Amino acid sequence: MKNILFICSRNKWRSLTAETIYKNHSEIHVKSAGTENxxxxxxxxxxxVWADLIFVMEKHHKEKLNEKFPEETKNAEIIFLEIPDNYKFMDKELIEEIQLSVSSYLQ
Incomplete structure (x- = not known):
């Protein structure tokens, strides 16, 4: 079973939506978090350290992780999804974009 972490800025819309979509998936454990205070x-x-795979919504999220957690991220698999902060929680388009971006990694 894989541990998957979704990260955005405030963990209110994008990463929380991703966690919600996949939380009942039979083959993965998911959590989400934000980079902002x-x-x-x-x-x-x-x-x-818990995560086997880390998805970040924007490039600056990955940069913040590398800057703040250099040891934890140096061997981490971090995938940049390019999903801008244009959506609300569980927005239909956001769900589709996350599923399209993530599905190939969950095979």
């Missing part, structure tokens, strides 16, 4: 769940060293 105001995040609902803030990304931690422990979360990064």
């Amino acid at each position: 105001s995040a609902r769940v803030k990304v931690t060293s422990k979360l990064l």
Whole structure:
């Protein structure tokens, strides 16, 4: 079973939507977090070490992770999804975009 972590800025819309979509998936465990101090769940060293695969919504999220957690991210598999902060929680288009971007990694 793979551990998957989704990361955006505040963990309110994009990464939380991704976690919600996949939380009942039979072959993966999912969590989500945010890079900002105001995040609902803030990304931690422990979360990064837990994850087998990390999906970030934007390039700056990966940069922040590398900057703040150099040890935890140096061998981590971090995939940049290119999903801008243009959506609300469980927005239909956001769900489609996440599923399209992530599905090939979950095969």
